[in-house]
Amino acid sequence: MRILFTFIGGSGHFRPLIPVARAAQAAGHTVAIAGAGGRGPEIAAAGFTAFATSEPRKYTEAAQRRMVEIPDREADVRQLAEGFARRGARRHAAAVLELAHAWKPDVLVRDEVDFGTAIAAESLAIPCATVLVLATGGFLRKEVVAEPLHELRSTYGLPPDPELTMLDRHLVLSPFPPSFRNPHFPLPAHTFLFRQAAAVSPVDATSRTPTVYFTLGTVNNTTDMFSRVLAELQDLPTDVVVTVGERVDPAAFGPLPDHVRIEQFVPQEVLLPQCDLVVSHGGSGSLMGAFAHGLPSVLIPLGADQPYNAQRCVELGTAQVLDPVTLTPEEVRTTVSAVLADGAYRRAAERVREEINALPGPEQTIPLLEALRGSALQRS
DSSP states (O other), X not given: OEEEEEOOSSHHHHGGGHHHHHHHHHTTOEEEEEEOGGGHHHHHHTTOEEEESSOOOOOOHHHHHHHHXXXXXXXXXXXXXXXXXXXXXXXXXXXXXXXXXHHOOSEEEEETTOHHHHHHHHHHTOOEEEEOOOSSOSSSOHHHHHHHHHHHHHHTTOOOOTTOGGGTSSOEEEOSOGGGSOTTSOXXXXXXXXXXXXXXXXXXXXXXXXXXXXXXXXXXXOHHHHHHHHHHHTTXXXXXXXXXXXXXXXGGGOSOOTTEEEESOOXXXXXXXXXXXXXXXXXXXXXXXXXXXXXOEEEOOOSTTHHHHHHHHHHHTSEEEOOTTTOOHHHHHHHHHHHHHOHHHHHHHHHHHHHHHTSOOGGGGHHHHHHHHHHHHHHO
16 A cells, blocks of 8 residues: 655654654555655655655744744634645645655545645545644634635535535544543544554652753744743753754853753653653643653743643643743743642653553554555445
């Protein structure tokens, strides 16, 4: 079977696909992954054939600074509708259609906000599975993206779909623990939950200095926000590891104490087993990494689904949340100290870790994809 995985956006949209794609390869299927042109090296480095759906995109410092310093939920919703469901979906529908005609996949597997691939799949009558990338729900609502997607369906001559069943008609794969889903936004009945990797216990912290990991993900990175938070983290009686992403030079922060380490990137599976607390933006990938190791968080949500994730963490008792606009150095210091000192946050995170451990592995998604292809053959 030939399976084409597609994603639109950055690493946070690509990485949830990787466990399923690797499981498909291990099962003997032919796999390729399509994403924006700038993601080609990342796809190839993960061991997959890469196809570009667009030219590499340039990010300006001004745009990144706005996203960090002025979170705006309404603007984020507009970006979802206009950036992803209108411009992005139109671009990806055309690109995936062209690619599918050449590469001839039997099944498409798209990231949750890759709406264009859903359009392409329906146009080609190819079954399409969806991998969720937004952990808690609430940010992506059908009424938000309905108008541009109805317009695009019409462009491709597809029949009306007033309920937008195209978004979850076939198999839905969720790499998130069930308790983290906001109960006000339930998943479709045919959703299959799986773990991205085996969850592990962190190392014993009783005989060592606590370690705090600080990240703002792969998109919303500026030296300003890092500097504001790091100014207080470096004065705590902890070791501190910071990852700033490929667009920020660690040397920009100048000389730092020996117990502070700044890198552009360190794999979570290498770093998190040595940590006791994660300070992050609350992105779904960063949170799931923390949960997989039973680690509590201090969250500074910057936009998109992050405020929704942060609220869910508060409800589950795994984190405290800081406002990125108004946070003060004193707030950073007192909040990080409080979460480290209060074992209730760690115990709540460990409960989520155990929930992850109870989920089936990604290899269990492959028979479902094979069955999806089989059903399509029977209908044809």
